């Protein structure tokens with residue numbers, strides 16, 4: 001049985017969080033002399049940012065909760081999903097003792113965040129179909145396994161991980177399963193978000209960096225039981241999402257129809273690229289993708305990568321990852337960028353088959 005008390009680090013369970021000035025006093029006032037801010041204003045021409053932001057991002061969470069159909073208390077907001085990853089590791093994993101399980105090929109930050117925190121990383125590769133190796137995961141789990149990171153749609157392969165497999169893990173594992181849905185807005189599959197009420201050990205992560213087009217703002221979301229979200233809030237830096245970021249996220253939430261509009265353009269372009277790319281002789285396979293990128297398996301990834309760079313186009317070489325032999329990960333660009341990419345690939349094809 002999952003019991004949060006059993007897996008939380010003792011020092012975190014006992015932690016009394018820092019109480020910021022904006023937490024300490026929540027009432028109405030006219031003169032704020034409590035936070036050592038500069039009452040005169042800001043050194044910027046464009047924005048007044050001399051006041052600390054809302055540490056709990058209440059307005060943003062209220063609006064986001066409506067959009068997602070969940071309670072604001074089930075939402076954590078951070079400086080990108082990367083902050084949520086780090087906080088989850090620090091909440092549950094005792095350095096030098098506990099471990100997490102990652103499922104390569106996958107997003108690199110889970111492993112890096114664990115290593116920074118001196119937490120052991122166990123890797124269980126996805127199976128040939130790029131799905132969970134449930135028996136393999138089962139035998140990797142030991143009494144010190146606290147977290148399993150599942151990325152769906154997966155980066156860099158783009159495939160959706162079977163929901164029933166994830167649910168099987170949620171039922172059998174006494175630690176926390178983190179489902180990273182950074183790319184869910186590009187998928188036809190359903191989010192796991194509505195399952196957080198059903199599974200006390202489920203954390204779903206999403207981000208404003210991809211479909212929302214706000215990577216530069218650095219805002220990520222985690223959704224989970226109130227109990228887990230409270231722990232995350234206790235650990236986070238008091239003012240982890242800036243005032244400008246909160247303001248612009250509120251603005252974006254008022255324009256959420258733009259997200260589906262942009263996603264639909266990018267999905268059409270993805271379809272077009274997925275149809276055209278296999279026609280090149282150096283392309284062995286284009287993996288079906290539910291994200292805004294394609295993993296393209298080629299005969300000569302290094303050579304192709306260098307050719308594209310020499311024409312000022314940069315893609316990501318993922319060919320050294322397990323199950324990604326020959327793989328370049330290509331982000332779907334604007335229609336114009338994708339056309340240019342295809343014409344460069346034609347030139348490369350003719351060059352390699354004179």
Ligand SMILES: *Cc1c(COP(=O)(O)O)cnc(C)c1O
Pocket residue numbers: 079080081082083107151155180182206207208209210215218219220
């Ligand atoms: C891009 C990406 C993120 C987003 O991270 P942010 O810190 O929110 O920008 C998270 N997870 C995966 C798998 C990603 O590819």
